[in-house]
Amino acid sequence: MGGGEELVLRNKQVIFNKHVSEGLPKESDMEIRESSIQPKVAEGDKDAILLKNLYLSCDPYMRNRMKKLETPSFSFEAGKPLNGYGVGKVIDSTHPDYRKGDLVWGMTGWEEYSLIIAPDGLFKIQDTDVPLTYYTGLLGMPGITAYAGFYEVCKPKKGEYVYVSAASGAVGQLVGQFAKLLGCYVVGSAGSNEKVELLTNKFGFDAAFNYKEEQDLDAALKRYFPEGIDIYFENVGGKMLDAVLPNMRNYGRIAACGMISQYNNERPQGVHNLMHVVTKRLRLEGFVAFDFYHLYPKFLEMILPFIKQGKIIYVEDKAQGLESAPAALIGLFTGRNVGKQLVVLSHD
Amino acid sequence: MGGGEELVLRNKQVIFNKHVSEGLPKESDMEIRESSIQPKVAEGDKDAILLKNLYLSCDPYMRNRMKKLETPSFSFEAGKPLNGYGVGKVIDSTHPDYRKGDLVWGMTGWEEYSLIIAPDGLFKIQDTDVPLTYYTGLLGMPGITAYAGFYEVCKPKKGEYVYVSAASGAVGQLVGQFAKLLGCYVVGSAGSNEKVELLTNKFGFDAAFNYKEEQDLDAALKRYFPEGIDIYFENVGGKMLDAVLPNMRNYGRIAACGMISQYNNERPQGVHNLMHVVTKRLRLEGFVAFDFYHLYPKFLEMILPFIKQGKIIYVEDKAQGLESAPAALIGLFTGRNVGKQLVVLSHD
Numbered sequence: 107m108g109g110g111e112e113l114v115l116r117n118k119q120v121i122f123n124k125h126v127s128e129g130l131p132k133e134s135d136m137e138i139r140e141s142s143i144q145p146k147v148a149e150g151d152k153d154a155i156l157l158k159n160l161y162l163s164c165d166p167y168m169r170n171r172m173k174k175l176e177t178p179s180f181s182f183e184a185g186k187p188l189n190g191y192g193v194g195k196v197i198d199s200t201h202p203d204y205r206k207g208d209l210v211w212g213m214t215g216w217e218e219y220s221l222i223i224a225p226d227g228l229f230k231i232q233d234t235d236v237p238l239t240y241y242t243g244l245l246g247m248p249g250i251t252a253y254a255g256f257y258e259v260c261k262p263k264k265g266e267y268v269y270v271s272a273a274s275g276a277v278g279q280l281v282g283q284f285a286k287l288l289g290c291y292v293v294g295s296a297g298s299n300e301k302v303e304l305l306t307n308k309f310g311f312d313a314a315f316n317y318k319e320e321q322d323l324d325a326a327l328k329r330y331f332p333e334g335i336d337i338y339f340e341n342v343g344g345k346m347l348d349a350v351l352p353n354m355r356n357y358g359r360i361a362a363c364g365m366i367s368q369y370n371n372e373r374p375q376g377v378h379n380l381m382h383v384v385t386k387r388l389r390l391e392g393f394v395a396f397d398f399y400h401l402y403p404k405f406l407e408m409i410l411p412f413i414k415q416g417k418i419i420y421v422e423d424k425a426q427g428l429e430s431a432p433a434a435l436i437g438l439f440t441g442r443n444v445g446k447q448l449v450v451l452s453h454d
Numbered sequence: 455m456g457g458g459e460e461l462v463l464r465n466k467q468v469i470f471n472k473h474v475s476e477g478l479p480k481e482s483d484m485e486i487r488e489s490s491i492q493p494k495v496a497e498g499d500k501d502a503i504l505l506k507n508l509y510l511s512c513d514p515y516m517r518n519r520m521k522k523l524e525t526p527s528f529s530f531e532a533g534k535p536l537n538g539y540g541v542g543k544v545i546d547s548t549h550p551d552y553r554k555g556d557l558v559w560g561m562t563g564w565e566e567y568s569l570i571i572a573p574d575g576l577f578k579i580q581d582t583d584v585p586l587t588y589y590t591g592l593l594g595m596p597g598i599t600a601y602a603g604f605y606e607v608c609k610p611k612k613g614e615y616v617y618v619s620a621a622s623g624a625v626g627q628l629v630g631q632f633a634k635l636l637g638c639y640v641v642g643s644a645g646s647n648e649k650v651e652l653l654t655n656k657f658g659f660d661a662a663f664n665y666k667e668e669q670d671l672d673a674a675l676k677r678y679f680p681e682g683i684d685i686y687f688e689n690v691g692g693k694m695l696d697a698v699l700p701n702m703r704n705y706g707r708i709a710a711c712g713m714i715s716q717y718n719n720e721r722p723q724g725v726h727n728l729m730h731v732v733t734k735r736l737r738l739e740g741f742v743a744f745d746f747y748h749l750y751p752k753f754l755e756m757i758l759p760f761i762k763q764g765k766i767i768y769v770e771d772k773a774q775g776l777e778s779a780p781a782a783l784i785g786l787f788t789g790r791n792v793g794k795q796l797v798v799l800s801h802d
Contacts, residue, residue: 170733343728362731376724380691383710383740385518390738392731 114142119217120431122182125174128372130439135172136188136432143219146198153201154223157194159214160454163242164425164435164447165190165276166341169369188216188435193231193241195454201225209234211241216431218451229402236413238453243276243446244420245409247395251363252280253405254398259361259391260337264289267331269350272341273314274301274421276446277363281339282311283418290337293330295346297441304421304444323349334358340390342367344375351379354388362392370439421445462490467565468779470530473522476720478787483520484536484780491567494546501549502571505542507562508802511590512773512783512795513538513624514689517717536564536783541579541589543802549573557582559589564779566799577750584761586801591624591794592768593757595743599711600628601753602746607709607739608685612637615679617698620689621662622649622769624794625711629687630659631766638685641678643694645789652769652792671697682706688738690715692723699727702736710740718787769793 121139126132147154168190175181182188192214196204204210204225212228214220222228231241243249255277256262268285270278273294282305285292294305295317305314313330320326327335327349334355340347343365354360368374383390412418423443425434431449438447469487474480495502516538523529530536540562544552552558552573560576562568570576579589591597603625604610616633618626621642630653633640642653643665653662661678668674675683675697682703688695691713698708716722731738760766771791773782779797786795 347728362728364732365729368729374726374729376726377728378722378724380695380710380725381713381716381722383738384712384742385740387740387742387745389740390731392733392735392737394732394735397735 113145115145115219117141117143117217117219118428119187119215120428122172122184122186122188124184125181126172127174128370130370131169131172131436133432133436136435138429138432141217143221147200147221149200151200151221151223153225154199154221155196155201155204155210155225155228156198157210157214157220157222158197158452159192159194159218159220160450160452161193161239161242162214162216162428162431162449162451163191163246163248164431164438164443164449165247166364166366166369166438168435169366169439189213190216191242191247193238193246194220204230209238209241211246216428218428233406233410236410239422239424239448239450240413240420242448243422244280244413244418245406248276248446249280249409250398250402250405251395252277252284253409254395254401255339255361255363255393256281256284256337258398258401259393260339260359262288262290262337266290266336267333267355268292268337268339269327269331269335270294270311270339270341271317271346272296272364272366273311274304274309274445275341275443278339278341279304279309279421279445280418282309285337286310286312287412287417295326298444301444308419308421317346324352327353337361339363340365344368344377348377348379351377351382351388354382354386356386358386358388360388360390362390366439423447425449427451461493463493463567465489465491465565465567466776467535467563468776470520470532470534470536472532473529474520475522476718478718479517479520479784481780481784484783486777486780489565491569495548495569497548499548499569499571501573502547502569503544503549503552503558503573503576504546505558505562505568505570506545506800507540507542507566507568508798508800509541509587509590510562510564510776510779510797510799511539511594511596512779512786512791512797513595514712514714514717514786516783517714517787537561538564539590539595540564541586541594542568552578557586557589559594564776566776581754581758584758587770587772587796587798588761588768590796591770592628592761592766593754596624596794597628597757598746598750598753599743600625600632601757602743602749603687603709603711603741604629604632604685606746606749607741608687608707610636610638610685614638614684615681615703616640616685616687617675617679617683618642618659618687618689619665619694620644620712620714621659622652622657622793623689623791626687626689627652627657627769627793628766630657633685634658634660635760635765643674646792649792656767656769665694672700675701685709687711688713692716692725696725696727699725699730699736702730702734704734706734706736708736708738710738714787771795773797775799 209231544556557579
């Protein structure tokens with residue numbers, strides 16, 4: 107504890123306890139720890155900023171980082187706070203590009219305050235005329251993911267048949283809306299009737315179904331796509347991918363964004379129907395948002411007017427307080443969240 | 455039997471007996487039948503040609519046509535001769551573009567003579583300065599397959615790491631040579647030591663291995679590609695694809711040409727490692743030669759000089775006589791053939 111004017115800030119953190127290679131992670135794989143942090147960047151720390159974290163983003167890719175990966179720096183470090191995307195406010199800076207009061211989104215710690223040295227992974231928030239939470243989703247990494255995956259990877263054409271799995275999630279809800287704006291026929295699937303309702307009533311999908319209520323995914327897809335699927339936006343993998351492949355049309359494209367159904371399996375389920383890739387000349391292409399960040403300004407130029415005109419809407423699931431973060435993260439893998447999952451630490 | 459000058463020609467045929475959905479096809483799934491055919495195109499048959507078949511091509515895709523397919527016209531018809539690629543000589547024609555004596559390659563029957571109405575699927579052979587048998591392989595469908603798959607689908611760059619499975623086959627041996635001509639590092643796998651010898655000693659692969667002698671395909675690939683694989687030319691599917699995926703480098707490309715290891719399975723083996731498609735941003739793309747036939751003139755322009763200069767060589771496995779055709783076809787699926795399998799009916 108420093109005395110006098112040199113007060114320290116309480117800094118609650120979500121600590122990662124141990125690697126989880128298989129199965130659903132548990133809240134006890136993380137713990138809340140109270141720590142403290144200096145309220146200013148130390149003079150010796152050049153090009154650093156001190157961030158007050160406002161919102162933390164819960165994203166499916168984080169499940170892989172809970173595993174012990176071949177590239178250790180991709181894994182969360184046991185005994186340290188998790189990190190991920192978030193929105194924060196600069197409260198001190200020795201970096202020439204950042205000033206106190208600046209709002210940013212990007213990689214930060216799962217804690218109240220983060221000291222970030224060489225903040226290359228941050229974007230300054232210019233437009234605050236939209237909900238700030240959107241920068242964890244629609245206007246952040248999931249937004250660029252949907253944009254790049256749909257427009258750049260799928261190369262969609264008006265009138266094409268588009269299928270989106272995990273369609274009410276952070277990315278899926280946007281892909282469906284982009285596809286509708288382009289004049290495609292769009293069907294989404296999700297894991298509850300509430301989510302299915304959202305897809306058709308709120309996001310304007312042409313149709314939607316609850317995959318948990320379908321005995322036969324192949325039959326369900328044939329019902330919704332009697333002519334077959336041109337574009338599959340793949341968020342789940344496993345059995346769903348296997349059911350989709352025979353329903354693809356010639357020259358179909360599958361943007362492989364994620365495979366959330368498989369993240370808790372040590373050995374992922376086998377996919378049997380890959381021969382359709384040959385006979386139908388399919389393109390299955392993986393991508394990560396990171397490779398498309400150079401398109402962010404172009405993306406904002408397109409999306410901000412759509413948001414302001416109400417042509418793109420976004421549903422968020424907000425957990426309140428740092429203590430709720432572990433459960434919120436785990437909830438992604440049981441489908442508990444409805445819409446983009448984030449954690450609210452503070453509104454300013 | 456017609457009398458006088460109206461003799462008929464004996465026409466031995468390979469008849470397809472019944473559909474084989476699962477397991478290795480047997481010779482008894484086909485039978486040799488002696489039939490007869492008129493030696494001239496009937497006057498009423500407009501735009502038809504009568505072909506004397508010289509060489510028949512045995513190709514892996516024919517296994518699928520032995521199944522009862524959803525699109526029945528893709529399946530062989532029970533009680534009728536098989537058909538496939540071949541080389542033939544026009545002995546009569548009512549088609550303005552074909553004259554007696556013309557040599558052609560393309561779709562024909564598995565029989566001594568074929569009457570072909572509206573011969574859209576045929577190419578006239580212009581260059582006879584090379585072995586005519588090459589038009590079943592190097593200069594025919596397998597050649598375009600290798601050319602399109604490697605250059606158009608894989609988009610290779612000099613210095614990249616290329617892996618080819620079924621590498622001594624009709625397509626694989628060419629892909630390896632194309633890759634070497636471009637300055638890539640190329641490793642091939644095949645199913646016998648004799649074939650492995652061919653790969654390194656005859657086709658100039660940098661290295662090769664016998665996949666049947668590898669307990670652990672993943673370990674074998676790591677041995678040959680310590681830096682990982684940029685391009686995988688996929689001919690086999692199943693376990694091999696599963697072993698390749700974790701060994702791909704970021705932004706790698708997999709040209710899915712065929713999956714011969716799976717053709718005899720009613721339910722193909724599962725492929726578990728598809729998550730690497732996402733994390734490594736892989737592109738897995740299927741293609742069929744048919745879509746690239748417009749490139750055939752360009753392909754010939756490239757390949758003919760290479761053949762004449764000895765820069766591209768081609769190994770063929772020639773079965774003699776129509777009676778040997780069923781065994782030759784089945785041999786593809788046990789790997790009996792060494793090089794491109796064809797059947798010689800007649801040399802002129």
